[in-house]
Amino acid sequence: MKAAIIVFLGTNCEVETKRALEFCGFEAEYVNFDANNLDNYDAVFLSGGFSYGDYVRSGRLAKFTPVISALRKYIDKKRGVTVGICNGFQILCEAHILKGALVENDCSRFVCKNVPLELSFNGEKRNISLPVAHKEGKYICFEDVNDYKFLKYIDNPNGSMYDVAGLYDNNKRVMGLMPHPERAVFTKNFGYDGKEIFKIIREEVKRG
Amino acid sequence: MDKFIEKEIEKRLKRKMSELERHIFSAMWSEHCGYLHSKNELKKFNKNNALFPYENSGGVKIGDWGIFFKTESHNHPCAIEPYQGAATGIGGIIRDILALNARPVALLNSLKFSFSQRHLIEGVTRGISDYGNSCGIADVGGEVIFDDSYYGVPLVNVMALGIAPVKKVKLSAAKENCVIVLLGSSTGLDGVGGAAFASKELGENRSEEKIHVQIGDPFVKKKLIEATLEILDLDDVVACQDCGAAGLLSSTSEMAYKGKCSIELELDKLHLAKKNMSAAQILLSETQERMVFAVKKESVKKVFEIADKYEFEVSQIGKTYLGDDYIVKKDGKILSKTPLGVICNPYVYNLYPKKFKERPKKECCGEFDVIKAVNKIVSNPEFASKRWFYEQWDYAVGGRTFVPPEKSGAAALKLFENDCFIGVCMDSKPRFCALNPYIGAKSTFLESYRNLISSGFEPLGLTNCLNFANPKDEDVRADFVQAVQGLADVSKEYNLPVVSGNVSFYNETSTTKIFPTVTIGMVGYCKSEEELIQAVFNKDEHVFLIGEKIQLNSNVGASLYQKVLFDFIGGEISSTDYSLEIKLKNAIFEMRKKTLLSGAIDVSKGGVLGTLLCALFNSDIGFCGNLLDGKGYSNSQKLKLLFGEIEGRYLFSTKCRLSTQEYLTKNNIPFVYLGICVGDKIEFDGYEFCLKELKNKYFNAISNRFD
Numbered sequence: 013m014k015a016a017i018i019v020f021l022g023t024n025c026e027v028e029t030k031r032a033l034e035f036c037g038f039e040a041e042y043v044n045f046d047a048n049n050l051d052n053y054d055a056v057f058l059s060g061g062f063s064y065g066d067y068v069r070s071g072r073l074a075k076f077t078p079v080i081s082a083l084r085k086y087i088d089k090k091r092g093v094t095v096g097i098c099n100g101f102q103i104l105c106e107a108h109i110l111k112g113a114l115v116e117n118d119c120s121r122f123v124c125k126n127v128p129l130e131l132s133f134n135g136e137k138r139n140i141s142l143p144v145a146h147k148e149g150k151y152i153c154f155e156d157v158n159d160y161k162f163l164k165y166i167d168n169p170n171g172s173m174y175d176v177a178g179l180y181d182n183n184k185r186v187m188g189l190m191p192h193p194e195r196a197v198f199t200k201n202f203g204y205d206g207k208e209i210f211k212i213i214r215e216e217v218k219r220g
Numbered sequence: 221m222d223k224f225i226e227k228e229i230e231k232r233l234k235r236k237m238s239e240l241e242r243h244i245f246s247a248m249w250s251e252h253c254g255y256l257h258s259k260n261e262l263k264k265f266n267k268n269n270a271l272f273p274y275e276n277s278g279g280v281k282i283g284d285w286g287i288f289f290k291t292e293s294h295n296h297p298c299a300i301e302p303y304q305g306a307a308t309g310i311g312g313i314i315r316d317i318l319a320l321n322a323r324p325v326a327l328l329n330s331l332k333f334s335f336s337q338r339h340l341i342e343g344v345t346r347g348i349s350d351y352g353n354s355c356g357i358a359d360v361g362g363e364v365i366f367d368d369s370y371y372g373v374p375l376v377n378v379m380a381l382g383i384a385p386v387k388k389v390k391l392s393a394a395k396e397n398c399v400i401v402l403l404g405s406s407t408g409l410d411g412v413g414g415a416a417f418a419s420k421e422l423g424e425n426r427s428e429e430k431i432h433v434q435i436g437d438p439f440v441k442k443k444l445i446e447a448t449l450e451i452l453d454l455d456d457v458v459a460c461q462d463c464g465a466a467g468l469l470s471s472t473s474e475m476a477y478k479g480k481c482s483i484e485l486e487l488d489k490l491h492l493a494k495k496n497m498s499a500a501q502i503l504l505s506e507t508q509e510r511m512v513f514a515v516k517k518e519s520v521k522k523v524f525e526i527a528d529k530y531e532f533e534v535s536q537i538g539k540t541y542l543g544d545d546y547i548v549k550k551d552g553k554i555l556s557k558t559p560l561g562v563i564c565n566p567y568v569y570n571l572y573p574k575k576f577k578e579r580p581k582k583e584c585c586g587e588f589d590v591i592k593a594v595n596k597i598v599s600n601p602e603f604a605s606k607r608w609f610y611e612q613w614d615y616a617v618g619g620r621t622f623v624p625p626e627k628s629g630a631a632a633l634k635l636f637e638n639d640c641f642i643g644v645c646m647d648s649k650p651r652f653c654a655l656n657p658y659i660g661a662k663s664t665f666l667e668s669y670r671n672l673i674s675s676g677f678e679p680l681g682l683t684n685c686l687n688f689a690n691p692k693d694e695d696v697r698a699d700f701v702q703a704v705q706g707l708a709d710v711s712k713e714y715n716l717p718v719v720s721g722n723v724s725f726y727n728e729t730s731t732t733k734i735f736p737t738v739t740i741g742m743v744g745y746c747k748s749e750e751e752l753i754q755a756v757f758n759k760d761e762h763v764f765l766i767g768e769k770i771q772l773n774s775n776v777g778a779s780l781y782q783k784v785l786f787d788f789i790g791g792e793i794s795s796t797d798y799s800l801e802i803k804l805k806n807a808i809f810e811m812r813k814k815t816l817l818s819g820a821i822d823v824s825k826g827g828v829l830g831t832l833l834c835a836l837f838n839s840d841i842g843f844c845g846n847l848l849d850g851k852g853y854s855n856s857q858k859l860k861l862l863f864g865e866i867e868g869r870y871l872f873s874t875k876c877r878l879s880t881q882e883y884l885t886k887n888n889i890p891f892v893y894l895g896i897c898v899g900d901k902i903e904f905d906g907y908e909f910c911l912k913e914l915k916n917k918y919f920n921a922i923s924n925r926f927d
Contacts, residue, residue, distance in 0.1 A: 021531065022439050024356025028619025031636070060617075062354040065439025119927070122349045122612045145353070145614045192616070198634075199622045199749065 013217060016043040016053040018083075018100075020074045025060030025194065029097065032194035033057070036210035045077040050086040054217050055093045058100025060145070060192060070114060070148040071102030080107055087186060093216045094186040098146055101179075101188035110181055110188045111160070112153030118171030122147040126202060128166040129177055129191065133212050140205035142191035144169060144177075149190040151176040162212075163189050184216065221246050225567060232562045240548065240556045243500035244563060247466035248473065251725050254566035257691040258723040261571060261701060264708035270681060270717035275392055276319040276462065277382075278719030280681040282745055283638040286389055288322045289381040291330075291646075291685035291741050293724035298376040302343025306376055307351035307436040311508050313380040314357065315462030318445055319511070321390040321452035322382030325618055326633055327352050328646040329362040330685070330739045331609075332375035335601050338926065340374050348378075349612040354438035355445070358621050359613035360631035362646045366602045367783075369650070372732030377685040377722075379646050379741040383635065390452045394459045394479035394514035400472060400538040401523055403451070404444055404510035405437070407468070408493030412504050440509040447530040448511050456519030463510040469503040471512045472538070473546050477564035479514070482543030487550040491533040499550050514540060571691075573698035579655050580790045584782040587855045590862070590907060593785055597863065598833060598914050600784045603826055604921035605837070627838060628754045629671030629822055630744065641752060643677030643744035650735040651778040651789050657699045659795050660778075661706030661738045666796050666867060668742035669714065670822035673805045674870055676753040676812065677744025682711065684721045687737040689728040696725075699736040707738065713798055716742075753812060755821035756839040761873035763845065763894040764880060765828060767804050768797070768868040772857055776864030780825050785859070796867040800890075804870060807889045811872070816880050823869035829862040829904075831871055832894070836902065837918050842911045844903045845895010873897065 015038040017026050026042060033040040040057075043050070050056050064073035074080065080103070087094060087109065096104040104110040117123055124145040131140050151172035163178025170190075178189030193206030221242065229245050230236055237245065247253060255262070271279040271286050279288035294309025310327060317324045329348060333341050352359045357380070394400075451457055459479065461471035468485070476483035487502050497505070515523055520536060527534035546563055548555045597603050610625040622641065623632040630645035647667040653660030665682070672679045684707060689696045711718050727734040746752055757763060770776075777791025811817035819839075823831045828847055836843055848861055874880045877893070884891045895904065902909040 022354075022442055024354075024442060024617060025619075028617075031619060061356060062439060062442070065354065065437070067439070121346075122353055122614070124353075124611050124614050124616065143616055145616060147349075147353075195616050195619060198619070201623055201627065202616065202621075 013038050013054050013214060014052065015040045015055040015057055016050055017057045017059055018043050018045065018079055020045045020063035020077065022063045022065055023059055023061035025098065025192065029057055029059040029194045032197040032206060033210065035197055036207055037214065043079065045079045047079045048082045050082050051091055053092055055095065055213060056083060056086060058096040058103055060098035060100065063099055063103060069106065071099055071106040074103045075107040090183070090185060093213060095213055096188040097194065098190055098192060101190055102148065104186065104188045109186055110179055111155065111157055112151055114148050115150050115152055116148050117150050123169050127169050127191065130164045130166055131208060132162050139166065140208055141203045142193060142205055143195045143202055144191050146190055162187065163191065225249060228567045229562065238556055240499055241558055243504060244469060244558065247469055247504055248563050249566040253466050253470050255723060256566055257569050257571065257725060259568045261704040262721065264704060265718035266708065266711040267717050268715065270719040271386070272389065272391065273717065273719050276316045280719060280743060281386060282635065282640065284385055285635065285638050286322065286384050286386045287381065287642055287743055288317050288320055288384065289379060289683050289741060289743055290316050290720035291377050291379045291683050291722050291739060292316070293685050293687060293722055294376045294378065295373050295687065295724055295727055298340065298344055299373045302340045303347040304436065306344040306347030308508055309376055309378045310348060310351050311436040311441055312464045313378050314355065314441065315464060315511065317380045317382035318448050319392065319460045319462045320384060321388055321449060322384035323449060324357050324380050324382040324445065325620055326381040326631065326644060327357050327359045328379040328644060328741060329359065330377040330646045330648055332365045332367065332370045332650065332737065334368045334371040335366040337371065337374065342926065344374065344376055345609055345612055351436055351438045353614040353617070355442050356617050358615050358618045360615050360621055360633065361625050361644065363648065364606050364609055365648065365650060367650065367735065369732065369735045372729035373727045373734060375687050375727065375734065375737060377687065377739045379683065381644055381743065383637070388453070390457065390460050392459050392461050392475055392478055394475040394481060394483070394540050396481045396540055396542050398458050398514035398540045399517055399520050399536055400483065400485065400540065401513045401515050401520065401534060402468070402490060402510060402537045403447065403513065403527055403532055403534045405440055405507050406491045406493035406533060407502055407505045407507050409497070409501060409505060410507050412501050412506065436508045443530045443532065444509050444511065447526055447532055450526045451513060451523050454519055454522055456516040457513050458516060459514040461512045463512060465506065467504055467506045468512065473560060473563050475512065475514060476540055476546065477560040479540065480544065481540045482545045482547065483538060483540050484547040484549060485538035487548065489535050489537045491535050499548060499555050503548065571697045571701050573701050574694060576698045576702065577695045581792055583791045584786055584788045585856050586786040588785045588859060590855060590858055593781065593859060594909060595917065597781060597784050597826060597830060599917040599921040601922050603780060603830060605919045606922070607919055608922040608926060622749065623752065623754060627756060628675040630675040630677055632675065632752050641746040643672050643675050643746060644741065645671040646739065646741045647671065648737055648739040650737045651783065652793055653703060653738050654735040654789065655778050656793055657703040657736050658706040659793050661703040662710040662796060663793065663867060664738045664740050665707060665710045666801065667824055668740045670870065672742055672744035673808055674753060674755065674820040674822045676751045677746045679716055679742055679744045681717045681719045682740055682742040683719055685739040686723045687727050687734060687739065688725050689733045691725045703736055703738050751812060753817065753820045755835050756819045757835045757841065757873040757897045758818065758839055759841050759897055761818055761875055761897050762877040763832065763871060763873050763897065765892045765894055766807060766870050766872070766884065766889050767800060768866055769890060769892065770861055770864050770866055772860065774864060774866050776860055776866060779827065779863060779865040781859055781863035794866060800868050803889060804868065807887060808870065808872065811880070811883065816874050816876060816883060818873050818875060820870055820872040823871060824865060827863040827865050833914065835871065836897065836911065837915050841897045842899035842901045843895055843897055844899065847894060847904045
């Protein structure tokens with residue numbers, strides 16, 4: 013299973029995302045923001061960081077890059093699964109690939125900690141724990157997105173509406189999440205629940 | 221400029237200074253750049269086994285990898301403009317590491333404030349958060365100390381750690397016939413004269429000082445890191461320097477001085493942020509996010525290509541050739557030609573302190589109810605959890621952090637490249653240094669040392685940041701000399717190299733003066749994840765104390781409880797026992813190997829009881845046992861035995877009480893069995909506390925004030 017990790021200027025979680033993906037059985041490579049074709053990949057990851065310094069707004073500027081145009085084609089073709097983690101989720105919302113927006117946390121501070129979450133997949137629910145690290149992670153949307161939610165905060169750290177921590181698009185081919193699964197793969201202090209997320213992504217890719 | 225210094229310069233030049241040279245020397249011969257008052261003293265440090273100790277940053281070796289680390293102070297800027305001050309402090313220390321072709325992977329902070337100065341605390345915390353997080357470098361640890369001696373000038377000491385294969389390290393000495401290339405932000409008026417500003421006391425009118433504070437941009441820094449590492453991988457790049465204090469001037473002059481060649485700069489060739497900047501402004505600007513390279517002619521084009529890829533401006537600003545002069549040209553005219561040997565070799569003072577200040581020897585002997593004391597200490601901001609701080613800093617970006625802050629004495633970073641772990645911590649004990657700078661400095665060293673040991677790391681080397689008041693003051697000089705001697709002696713005794721460092725003087729205002737503050741950053745090595753130790757005691761584990769046993773006649777001066785309960789700083793402190801420290805270290809590592817030891821923590825702030833509470837709070841478990849040996853002590857004696865801080869002690873937990881006891885007895889390790897971790901209460905010697913209640917106080921003491 014071949015995965016692309018998109019690197020914008022200012023992206024900073026690409027290395028650990030690659031490491032985690034490879035550990036979880038993906039073949040992963042970096043793809044620069046000027047790429048204009050993603051058809052080679054079964055999954056496309058937009059990893060965490062501060063693309064273009066999060067100038068104007070988090071994720072705002074990245075959507076004007078060639079690779080995002082390529083990503084739109086990739087999604088329209090239903091070629092594979094797209095996953096936005098943290099800044100990646102912010103970019104997907106800014107590009108209107110996912111519904112809603114991510115705005116400043118209620119506490120107006122950066123929050124870095126492990127949080128308890130409820131993961132829903134294939135009608136089953138289970139509790140997991142993943143690290144979050146963001147300042148603009150409060151999800152807002154003016155329509156009911158409960159049906160698209162796959163990851164929910166149990167103890168909401170940022171004021172997100174509907175306790176959204178992770179969200180699908182209409183076709184379940186695009187996923188966005190604020191927590192960092194790539195940080196919860198290698199050590200007990202951050203837990204191993206990141207593997208669960210990558211397992212689900214694999215299954216989504218296989219489902220085609 | 222000091223009349224004496226002016227004369228000295230003109231004596232060495234054998235002529236009068238020009239106006240431009242006056243600017244050049246005011247920066248290069250400032251305390252900040254030239255280390256005038258400290259250089260002679262710093263020679264005392266042990267440098268054995270240090271990797272490149274005379275470069276932008278020194279380091280230690282693990283396998284084929286160099287681990288480079290250094291501290292920097294940004295005290296003066298933070299007093300004026302806490303947000304930008306803290307941000308650019310991080311920016312500066314990152315570049316020092318980067319200049320060696322090492323990738324920065326971790327940051328630590330040692331912060332000192334007066335707790336009443338909320339705007340400074342919030343500003344600095346946010347500055348670190350916005351800058352460090354955005355650069356993608358994990359902020360893995362450090363410390364925060366509150367004391368009113370920092371009311372006038374807060375201390376913001378930051379440490380960065382980077383990694384590079386030793387073979388790929390680039391040094392700072394240029395060679396003849398190189399082209400000088402400046403990469404990064406356009407040079408502007410920000411921070412002009414910053415080095416001179418940081419080399420004097422702060423005045424009352426602080427808005428006037430704002431022009432001296434630089435402004436950082438973490439996005440540009442992130443790009444600068446990537447671009448610089450790519451450029452430094454080119455074989456034809458001979459040398460690299462970052463533009464920090466005294467900007468282009470210090471970076472280019474040092475590069476040429478170290479390389480024993482002349483350097484000629486053409487100031488019209490620079491990319492500037494503002495038109496019509498004077499030569500002095502261009503040379504002295506401290507605009508952030510700039511790096512200087514000495515490159516062989518053939519490869520300049522490649523450097524420009526890399527700059528282009530990262531959307532950076534870049535200029536070819538000069539060249540090096542045979543000689544020993546610093547030559548500045550503008551509009552085709554030579555503005556100055558000055559011997560590098562004079563610019564880069566400032567006058568160095570011999571401190572010869574005449575008298576050492578007598579300290580009050582009076583012991584603290586107040587009475588205070590033990591139950592009230594426990595409650596007061598756990599909710600004291602200096603003792604309490606620093607969660608409010610570190611949750612604002614991304615401690616896990618990069619995926620190398622294996623232990624989150626406060627879970628062990630030192631942060632653990634995985635060096636995937638060599639399949640092992642790097643431990644790093646940052647500590648200071650200002651109250652101890654205030655009572656006795658010599659023993660205080662040694663004690664600070666051992667605090668870091670024990671933090672590494674109790675986390676499972678073999679210490680490899682250290683860096684330091686020495687923060688003092690005005691060196692013209694006889695007492696301050698005496699303190700400084702003693703502190704350096706203490707650190708020099710202890711680093712020799714333990715055979716650990718001081719790989720890098722920083723000195724910050726003039727940390728005072730007309731009404732306040734800081735404690736002499738020695739900050740240590742120490743780095744260690746651990747083979748595998750299984751060998752990492754955490755400061756966590758689990759259910760049903762037995763707790764032992766090993767090492768020095770505290771007595772009624774022990775010296776517990778400077779202990780935190782005395783300050784919190786009685787607002788008292790005084791008494792005497794005792795020195796450390798080398799052979800005991802080594803014995804304890806070996807015992808901890810051996811018990812870990814035999815899987816006898818499960819959690820460990822060194823006994824420091826808050827004494828035995830304070831330390832025990834921290835470990836219990838980390839795992840949410842109660843305790844039942846005895847910390848006193850039962851005799852009818854008075855309250856003041858109990859406080860001393862429970863909270864008194866002396867050297868050479870660790871607490872650890874074990875699942876097997878008997879075999880542990882056997883091991884300790886057999887190996888002649890002094891120990892006391894304290895009790896067992898059970899239930900939801902903390903019980904000892906007839907006292908009983910609700911774990912949940914104390915824990916809430918401990919974790920929320922700071923957020924209750926700031927949220």
